[in-house]
Amino acid sequence: MSNSLLALVLLNKPVTPDMSAVAKLLHARHPELATETADSEGAQPVQANSPLIRCGNELVAVMSMPAPIPQDPGLWERAARTWPEGKAVATHHQGHMIVSLLGKGERPLIAARLTTAVIGALIATVPECCGVVWAGRVARPADLWLEESRWSLAPYPDYPFRLWVNILPFRSGAKIGAITMGLSAFVGREIEFxxxxxxxxxxxxxxxGLSAYLIEHGNVVKDGDTIGASVSERISVRYKNSDVFGGLPVFCCTDDFKH
Structure with missing residues (x-):
């Protein structure tokens, strides 16, 4: 498997997808992407139960597992802010599919785009799909993935990065803050603003906006940088381990400049 951009598609009951049907639907949803099922060498189209699907020059693996995913209460607490039904899905699902780009050479954004496109086709093909856990950090409902994944190959900034990154509010004394969950899979750190x-x-x-920029361009913001569209919008960025979120490596962002 490739890297931390591994996705788990939750199933109401265990099923093995017809990968030839998935490949056809993937091509219908993304005509610009050459797709087919492939054998373990990636050389020839094969039967419907192949675990691999070719996306352009890359291979994405889909493995069906007849068991629920391990429980992660923190994941579902975060998900509940936007998906209240998520905890019930986590409790009652009976199987899952593991989806990941093979190999380690591709940029995380390419892996995310292709994996997201395949997941969309899986959800459209397999009625038992009920949710997606992305990179162990973000949980979203299947119907949201089905809709948003249509844009997985769209140009920046229109691809569905909000499937990959959660933004959560918090309080810091008299101030407010927001923390990302999921951005670290792309650039090694989360944003704490x-x-x-x-x-x-x-x-x-x-x-x-900063999340999408970093996903597109990589970690181009350095420790001590000042960013912003104008003098009045200057943002200071420091690398640190979060005091609020258990030492999580973050881009610590503040806008408390004096004018």
Whole structure:
């Protein structure tokens, strides 16, 4: 398997997908992507139960597992903010599929795009799909993945990075903050942004914009950098281990410059 961008597709009951049907639907959803099922050498199309699907020059593996995923209460607590039914899905699902790009050479964004496209086709093909856990950090409902994954090959910034990254609010004294979960799979750190100036919606927009920029360009923000569209929007970035979230490596962002 490739890296930390490994996805788990939760199933109401264990099933093995018809990968030839998945490949056809994947091509229908993404005509620009040459797709086919492949044998273990990636050379020839094979039967419907092949574990591999070719996406352009890459191979994505799909393995069906007849058991639920290990329980992670923290994951489902985070998911409950936007997906209240998630905890019930976590409790009652009976199987899952592991989906991952083979090899280690590709950029995380390429792996994320292709894996997301395949997951969308799996959900469209397999009615038993009920949720997706991405990189061990983010849980989303299957219907959201089905819709948003249509844009997995769209140009920056229109690909569905919000499937890959959660943005969660918190309080820091009199200030508000937002922390990402999932960005570290792309750039090794999460964003922790604390502000006394911005409303929560504006803070979320800032964090989302910076997340998408880092996913697209890689870790181009260095320790001590100052970023922002103008002098009035300057943001200071420091590398540190979070004091709020258990030593999590973060880009610690603040906008408390004095003018």
């Amino acid at each position: 604390v502000t006394g100036k911005l409303a929560l919606s504006a803070l979320f927009d800032k964090v989302a």
